[in-house]
Amino acid sequence: MTARKAQRTARLMHLLSERRVIHLSEAATLLGVSEMTVRRDIATNQGQIAYLGGHILAAAEIDADAPYELATAADSHAAAKREACAHAVRKIRPDETIFIDCGTTLIHLVDLIPDDYQITAICYAMNVAERLSRKANITIIMLGGVYHPASASFSGTHDFDILKSVGINAAFLSAAGVDAKRGATCEHFHEAVVKQKVMGLARENYLVVDSSKIGKLKRAFFAPMDGFDAVITEHGEASPDSF
Amino acid sequence: MTARKAQRTARLMHLLSERRVIHLSEAATLLGVSEMTVRRDIATNQGQIAYLGGHILAAAEIDADAPYELATAADSHAAAKREACAHAVRKIRPDETIFIDCGTTLIHLVDLIPDDYQITAICYAMNVAERLSRKANITIIMLGGVYHPASASFSGTHDFDILKSVGINAAFLSAAGVDAKRGATCEHFHEAVVKQKVMGLARENYLVVDSSKIGKLKRAFFAPMDGFDAVITEHGEASPDSF
DNA sequence: CAGCGTTTGTTAAATTCCTTACATTTCAGG
């Protein structure tokens, strides 16, 4: 965050303290930048500034249980993610236990689970848990630990005792990088630990990513491509060998 | 205004008291009418219901002059709870590790923690964690487990390994019932397990309740009065012996 | 039960918003 951006944000907050709601276009004018910049400022400023259909308001205004609409972080490639998840959801049977990885991709999977499915879902990210809790008929198991704001997830530096006593039919993993040689990678090392642990326990492992991730390489390696039973993108299911 | 419309509006208001923001399309589905009808209901109801870019929210959220009845409707005795927490927050030192119980009471405690305090907070309820995550400088440790929608909390049927490796300076407990003879009680048995575990580990234990809880008795017992170092209500701090 | 005004639903067009991709600018380090 540059000094200029911090200053813009501060000015915006000040404006919000006087007028509860400011329209995007007006804010852009007042701050002397483009609407796109204001948009981007807000996207990197969850928690303080809320954004709703073109209108900006102080996040404090909306403080109960944060509705997902207010998760202002830009969810890039959302359409592709949703489509990939539409393919992935077909892997779920109505009474199974599944693992759902953190990140924005698999949020869409949660939404797509049919309402009458009586599944048990294991997760370790707050936004995933929050989304799961909106659905009826789902038993949620959360892996706790220390919270990591960057991914809204928890890292169990301790043993995942609970995992040992749960049979996982299918694990749905996400990744920030997918590469034929270097396998699946993510941004944060603590995530990699959880992913690996789960992959060792699940009967089936599916990598669910939008195709923009293919060819990319991130810091934290967690599995080679042949560690997955299938790779699911917006184009459908593919064998991990085909990468 | 017809009776049916008044009823719809009341239902909508009730929905808003639970979920601060509802999308137009979702509201239409929940109310069993078309989006256009919801739109028209809102148009003739400015002042109570606000509408912004496809999203419905309580007018109190965005209108400074609007009455706060809405905000307090969902959380009874909110003012007393906030006051009790204002007393409780003084027990926290800037670098301590604290435990925060589930329920609506201690949400206020989170809000009242000074922003520059570098504390570590242990919790096991999703709404508490979510609220904690809004604050900078707080390290959050979450106890996972199976989710219980009624209290938004998790029950670790397994050992809380992580608790053993954390030193808890102060534990802030809430209760649904406080009685001189029968001690502190809550609604759910799984909560009692966590509370007892924590109370055994924390250096200081504070019971934070609004005074409406005094004299009440609930199903799940978790501690006798002398198990607490102090009982904090909206009237201030009191010795547990005084009950 | 016919008539009439009100409420509600449906559709289509106009507007606005969101995402993506790419061009441009800025700025710090070499």
Place this chain on the structure above:
DNA sequence: CCTGAAATGTAAGGAATTTAACAAACGCTG
């Protein structure tokens, strides 16, 4: 002064919202 990364601007498409007009259903009244 050059270079590369980050920040910002621009534009196009697709998606969502808004508005308006009209049709259908409802409820009351005579």
